[in-house]
Amino acid sequence: MAEPALSIRGLTKVYGNGFEALKGIDLDVQQGDFFALLGPNGAGKSTTLGIVCSLVQKTAGQVKIFGTDIDQDFAKAKYNLGVVPQEFNFSQFEKVEDIVLTQAGYYGMPMKEARPRCDQLLKDLGLWDKRSGPARMLSGGMKRRLMIARALIHRPRLLILDEPTAGVDIELRRSMWEYMRRINEEEGTSIILTTHYLEEAESLCRNIAIINRGEIVKNTSIRELLTELDTETFLLDLAEPLETTPVLEGFELERVDAGQLALSVRKGTNLNDAFDQLTRQGARVVSMRNRANRLEELFVSMTSQPDVEQSIDGGNTTQGKETAS
């Protein structure tokens, strides 16, 4: 079997203040996979990815990228890696194409190879018209696409996308999904995605790991995970407000407010029974919808313990004029 694109064993990180961000996690991402790493804020996602791309120093454990141990030959491992971070991390004053070409130079790519690749990426990502302007003039969505172009310039085999669509409008998000799908399916690039949009993970990824409080609490395929969801909750809007909550035999019913009920239904249950009982008790349902995205329900159930916000990333917005002394 081919080496995993990413293999993590016993990865531990203890920050200087004693906070244990990672508690010896194990994780494998196979070659060609589109993998989601989910977790609430402060769960350890960014720390894990930070260690993989050398922005954070690990306390213990082993990380291999396509079989190369980062402790043995980090430079070789980095060749296979492209990173799109959560925060904008390019000079706002540089020209768009210079940012991409400079990154190519950091990987030792000669200009005659880097220039056509850069042009193609800027065209594919809709940045061609903006190539000669400073990066600070780009919109938020364009800045995110610029970081994707920069991460792909050296043709990495593993792409890490840390919340790439945060703050991006729906239309642009969909076009970015299409692009990510394309490079995964057509170019075979393995992708690790972290996101707070669970719909995004469900739509794009084949496998998933959920991390909470520095531990992997689930690591499976999206399909298997969703089969584990044996209860769905529907919100029922009533025609007339109810004074008391109806009692339904075989169902769990909760009163959200006078005009709305929440009905929890186990998989395979006949929904007609619920509506029959509601009708008999004088409740007339005029509309219904899922309370949440299916994956979201699982996510919440797995990470529902009160969490401690542990921000390790500082803000980085830099506006205005470039200064030098």
Place this chain on the structure above:
Amino acid sequence: MNNRQLLISLWTMVVKEVRRFVRIWPQTLVPPSITMTMYFIIFGNLIGSRVGEMHGISYMSYIVPGLIMMSVITNSYSNVASSFFSNKFQRSVEEMMVSPMPNWVILGGFVIGGAARGLGVGLIVTMVSLFFTHLDLQHPLLTLGVVIMTALLFSIGGFINALLAKKFDDISIIPIFVLTPLTYLGGVFYSIDLLPDFWQNVTMINPILYMVNAFRFGILGISDIPVTGALVAIATFIVIFWCLALWMLNRGKGIRS
């Protein structure tokens, strides 16, 4: 990375650094030229004409090497301190950290870029000085060697400062409270022969005195101190500072959590 890739990455770093200070030339290249022109007019021309000669040389000519060196020192230092700290602040340093570039290439790129600005400003100041006096270069190779070594040394110093800095204020403390006094007291405007014995001895522990005098020797052929010792001292400091900066970078000091 093979040697060709290393060269490409180093070249990329240098080009990026040079592009940066050229892009903001009104902040980086023009101000030192104006300041030095003022020095030439006020100290060299107006006051200097009443001071007379120093070691048999007109006061204007005497202060030119010191003023050139002062520009090189402050600009090399400030360029790297400002540029690297900006990279930290904007997190664009992460672009370099995730790449396979070895740390010595990152350090080398910033240092060569800083030295380029220091030498560029030094060249501008030299050309301005030619409007006020005539320079008859005595030891061209020595002059070039000293100015390049000094630019490299202070570029590395600026890099260490930026690595340790947590806010923008931290990169102006050393230039204001250390470099400027040491430069002014390093024999730029006077020969240390003019000082009482005690202050002459105190001045001898100022490293900038050696650089200014070695450079002055290269241009004018006069010096307050032995030039060979100055060259050895500068070279030693370069090696020590380079090793320190690289060690800090390898440890992720100030850039990795």
